[in-house]
Amino acid sequence: MEHHPFELFPEDQSLPKPREKILAAAHRLFYAEGMRATGVDRIIAEARVTKVTFYRQFPSKDALVLAYLDDRHWRWMVTFEAALRRHGYQLESIVPAIQEWFESAAFRGCAFINALGELGGTMDPVVSRAREHKQEVRALVATLVPRRADGELIVQCVSMAMDGAIVQAAWGEPAEALESLRSIIDALVSEDPPVLDNRSRDATPL
Numbered sequence: 197m198e199h200h201p202f203e204l205f206p207e208d209q210s211l212p213k214p215r216e217k218i219l220a221a222a223h224r225l226f227y228a229e230g231m232r233a234t235g236v237d238r239i240i241a242e243a244r245v246t247k248v249t250f251y252r253q254f255p256s257k258d259a260l261v262l263a264y265l266d267d268r269h270w271r272w273m274v275t276f277e278a279a280l281r282r283h284g285y286q287l288e289s290i291v292p293a294i295q296e297w298f299e300s301a302a303f304r305g306c307a308f309i310n311a312l313g314e315l316g317g318t319m320d321p322v323v324s325r326a327r328e329h330k331q332e333v334r335a336l337v338a339t340l341v342p343r344r345a346d347g348e349l350i351v352q353c354v355s356m357a358m359d360g361a362i363v364q365a366a367w368g369e370p371a372e373a374l375e376s377l378r379s380i381i382d383a384l385v386s387e388d389p390p391v392l393d394n395r396s397r398d399a400t401p402l
Contacts, residue, residue, distance in 0.1 A: 201279060202300040204271045215253045217243040222264040227304055231261055231314050258319065261311075265325040268307050273332060280340070287340045287354065287385055291378045294358065298370040305366030309359065330355070350384050357381070 204223060221242035225234040236257050240250050254260040279293035297303060304310070308326040315322045334355045341347045341354075357380045364373035 202272075202275055202297045203302055204268065204275065214243075214245050214249045217245055218250060218253055218260065219264060219267050222260055223268065224302075226261070226264055227268075227307055227310075228302065231311065236260075261315065261319070262321055262325065265308065265311060265322065265329075269325070269329050269332070272307075273336070276333075277336060280336075285340065287337075287350075287381055289340065290337070290354065290358065290381060291374055294361065294377070295370075295374055298365045298374070303365070306359065306362045309363065330359075333358070353384055354381060 218239060221239045222234075225239060225242060236247075236250065239260070240247055243250070254263065276293060276297070279296050280289045283289035283292040308329045311322050312326050316326070334351055337354050337358075338347075338351045341350050344350075357377050361373040361377040364370075364376070
């Protein structure tokens with residue numbers, strides 16, 4: 197059976213190890229229904245493991261949350277980079293690559309933004325995971341930007357625009373989100389790099 201590229205843990209995937217089964221269940225339930233709303237018993241039932249097996253792999257639900265975020269991070273990064281390469285691996289490739297994600301049936305926004313909203317005020321490690329994820333996304337975006345004086349500014353603006361597009365798509369406006377993201381990227385790459393004139397900056401106003 198063929199799966200969507202952004203279906204990170206297909207339900208019919210064969211997972212022989214208990215840890216993988218539990219993580220797969222966490223991926224599906226945490227991402228679709230939320231981490232606070234999903235209890236350990238629900239994950240155990242979804243993964244079809246015993247309670248003893250669950251706690252042998254993860255001593256607490258908090259430990260599973262962090263393992264889920266770590267696992268989702270690398271799976272999503274690998275999948276997104278592959279999508280960028282399918283579309284030419286340049287700054288303009290971000291829109292069709294992220295469109296693939298928006299079009300997946302499982303799309304529910306950014307797992308790390310979602311996690312911050314749910315647990316950011318009570319679990320500092322969740323904040324750290326979210327920060328690290330966004331930093332790595334930004335570093336990936338930086339590899340798409342040609343060398344120019346305002347390259348770092350472009351990376352920052354595109355990264356923020358991506359987050360905004362993800363949130364807008366999550367509330368049900370993916371087409372509008374993609375169009376806005378495309379317009380922002382086009383505007384950024386079409387402008388000439390700014391030239392700083394030190395003489396005019398330091399000159400005494402008349």
